[in-house]
Amino acid sequence: MRVIRQKPMTLGERLYIFEALRGLWTTLKHAARGLFRYETLPTISYPEGKPEVRNTYRAKHRLMLRPDGTPRCVACGMCAAACPAHCIFIEATASDDPRIEKRVMRFDIDHLTCVFCGLCVEACPVDALRMDTKEMVFEHRNRDDFVAHLYDLTNWDPKDYPDDEQSQVAPGGTKNAEALRVWGMEVK
Amino acid sequence: MSNYYNMPKLPTENSPKVEIFVDDKPVMVPGDTNLLEALKAVGIETPHVCYHPYLPVSGNCRQCLVEQEGPRGRMLVIACYTPVAPGMKIYTPASSARVKNARKATQEFMLVNHPLDCPICDKAGECTLQENYMEAGQNESRMRPEYGKNYHGNPAHQFIDAKGQLRGGKHVDLGPRVLLDEERCVQCDRCVRFMRSIAGSEQLQLAGRADHTYITTFPGEKLDHEYDLCVTDVCPVGAMTAKYFRFQKRVWLLSHTPTISMDDSLGANIWLDHADGRIYRVMPRCNPEVNRSWLSNTSRLAFQQFDKNRLPAMGFRVIQEVISETKSVGGKVALVAGGACTIEDLAALRMLKDSLGDSAELFGGTFKKVGAPDGIAMSGDPMANRMGFKLMGVPDDNLADLVKRAGEFKVLVTVNADLFGEDAAAASALEKIPSRIALSAFNDATAAKATLAFGIRHWSEIQGSMVNSLNILQKLNACPVCPDEKLRPAYEVLSELAGAKFGCASEAFRQAGAYAPALSGLTYDSIKSTGNLLEGGNA
Incomplete structure (x- = not known):
């Protein structure tokens, strides 16, 4: 056991009023700095200023797209199997493309249940699911809107991911034309 | 290929017990059966693909290899086609590295041109190939990625995919209820043997030889037998898939209820596979005395009407x-x-x-x-x-x-x-x-x-x-x-x-x-x- 002896307060400290004024001065100092020199503050004034988010941050999900614009997801259900929060709901159907067997018909992620662990991204065998959208704010009017559907998950712009080659393959990306040529190869 | 007269003899309660030596340890096993069943009876599982207890033994997959002490030393034999003899000496992978390697090599060969379809395959989760891989395989891949898969089966269905690999036969329509994926097929010929010796209507055949073998029907004919959905059960891989269950549900999400099919007085034993409060499929439940592993299409597809047109409980x-x-x-x-x-x-x-x-x-x-x-x-x-x-x-x-x-x-x-x-x-x-x-x-x-x-x-x-x-x-x-x-x-x-x-x-x-x-x-x-x-x- 260790005994810590408190230093007895001096008379000025015991009088309280001087210490209170000293604290008030600190507050006033920071208030004045916020008014006149806010750029030197170490905090971000949130709605106006946004924090810098790296693409490794586990944000809202997105589904990668093939050159023809269909989701790369093959509806294998590995993400749903890996999900500890059971927030992914997938329904599969047969694909119209003869080269592709199975396609996703329904892909719902309930972001109210999601714990943003990223296990679904790890589980995906075709690298279809990613969490690199940097969208970390979820605000909706009702609970149903927090469920991201297939449309929301595939509705992203390749221009937001300029450094990612895979994203540029999607329609609207810089590598789309080239990828589409390979993709549309003659098949028997 | 398969000798249709050769049905395996299964052990019963009245089987005579004989002593054999497994890994130099004496064990008592049923004496009137094959080695695979005998080892199973004492709790030693042997991985196998082509062997099925209610189909004639074919012995073509070579996955169930064990070593047997013989006059010319220890030889590799297939467990499914070796009858049990008193005093025989058997070596399993538990003691023999040769058996282990042989099984591993067999497994590797089987996977050479098998597509990596597990994520989209309906059989994934109950696939014999997956089970064997976990038990006997687990090799590092020695494939050269620049070559990739090289499918040689039915030439009519070959195509080159976006990666430049030779692929083929992804969804071949065999008939009104069954779809064939020729690429996934491992040529165990279980379905051929089923149609030949159980269904009694030889509608499926193996065509071609060696690496070029593929399953097909006779030209212009379809697989449309009353028991044709049984071929999807006996198929150890996802080559034969039932159209009604295709992509409906991953099998590990299904719960199983054992019950009896009440539309026929044989009372076929069935599993009702259900999830989310509805039945997704009906599978035969093995009962040696009643329906063995078989189920008619009528009984199997009857479930589609179970939840339709129901009466409320009123009055x-x-x-x-x-x-x-x-x-x-x-x-x-x-x-x-x-x-x-x-x-x-x-x-x-x-x-x-x-x-x-x-x-x-x-x-x-x-x-x-x-x-x-x-x-x-x-x-x-x-x-x-x-x-x-x-x-x-x-x-x-x-x-x-x-x-x-x-x-x-x-x-x-x-x-x-x-x-x-x-x-x-x-x-x-x-x-x-x-x-x-x-x-x-x-x-x-x-x-x-x-x-x-x-x-x-x-x-x-x-x-x-x-x-x-x-x-x-x-x-x-x-x-x-x-x-x-x-x-x-x-x-x-x-x-x-x-x-x-x-x-x-x-x-x-x-x-x-x-x-x-x-x-x-x-x-x-x-x-x-x-x-x-x-x-x-x-x-």
Whole structure:
């Protein structure tokens, strides 16, 4: 056991009023700095200023797209199997493309249940699911809107991911034309 | 390829025990079977692909290799085709690195051109190849990625994919119910052997040789046999897939309820695979005495109608009033039981008859044609519980009598009996009966003609028991897929009408023992999963 002896307060400290004024001065100092020199503050004034988010941050999900614009997801259900929060709901159907067997018909992620662990991204065998959208704010009017559907998950712009080659393959990306040529190869 | 006369001999309870040496340890195994089954009997699983206990031994996959001590030293033999001999010395991977390597190499060869389809394959999760890989394989891939997969099968279905690999045969339409993926096929020829020696109609063939082998039908012909969906069961990989279950559900999400198919008097043992409160597929449940591993398409696809056109459970009070009025006023009551009635339903029906006294009369039977057994998994008799009717003293074939004497009756109660649906012309006489009460799961023709229709649970949703045509007492289990929790089993409704409500199936079964001496020594819980052979059975 260790005994810590408190230093007895001096008379000025015991009088309280001087210490209170000293604290008030600190507050006033920071208030004045916020008014006149806010750029030197170490905090971000949130709605106006946004924090810098790296693409490794586990944000809202997105589904990668093939050159023809269909989701790369093959509806294998590995993400749903890996999900500890059971927030992914997938329904599969047969694909119209003869080269592709199975396609996703329904892909719902309930972001109210999601714990943003990223296990679904790890589980995906075709690298279809990613969490690199940097969208970390979820605000909706009702609970149903927090469920991201297939449309929301595939509705992203390749221009937001300029450094990612895979994203540029999607329609609207810089590598789309080239990828589409390979993709549309003659098949028997 | 396969020698169709060579069915494997399976061990039974009466098999003679012989001593063999497995990894130099003496063990007692059944002596009249093959090595694979003998090792299985003592708990040593041997990975295999082409061997199936109810198909002729083919021995083409070479996955079940073990070492046997012979006159020329230790040799690799396939366990599925080696008969057990007393004193033989066997070495499994537990002691022999050679066996381990041989199995690993076999596994590697099998996977060389097998596509990486597991994420989209319907068989994933119950695939023999996956299981064997975990047990015998687990090799590092020695494939050169620049070559990739190289499929040589049916030349008509070859294509080059976006990665430049030679692929082929992804969805070949074999017939109305089965789809073939030639690339996934490992040429075990189980489906060919099934069609040849079990179904008796050689609709599938192996074409080509060696690496170029592929499964096909004869030109211009289709796979359209009554048992063709069994080939999707015997297929160890995802090559044969059923169209009705394709991409419906990943198999590991399904729960399984063991029960009995009540549309045929053989009472095929089935698994009801269900998830999210509905049945996704029906699989045969292995019962060596009854249906082995087979199930007819009729029984397998019947589940698609189970949740459609159902009757709600309303108006029970009115039925009670009609019954009690008949009791007080007098007038004859005809109680008709249909073939899907369980032993418990019949016990409750007899109780109802006893409570009504002499005014009530029991009828049973069907207007449907009774066919002949096909020797696989159907007896052809649509009256599923016919032996149970006989056992319980309920007439099983006197509907003609009921139609003839329809004028005598005031009340007609039908339980699971769709008289009007089966033969409207014969049943039209029954419309003379003033009050017709139909207890039925479905809103069928009889329910439409009835003055009172009351919904009960379907046989897939109840506990119960039935006696099949081989006199085997079999147990039905309730699959939790009932569309409405208010629906009740027929035995509960009937026993409440009789005045002594059964709380559960075991109570009703105990009551059945009072009517049928053959059941009196048994309890509901003592019925085995493969059924109990009753006295006088000929199974």
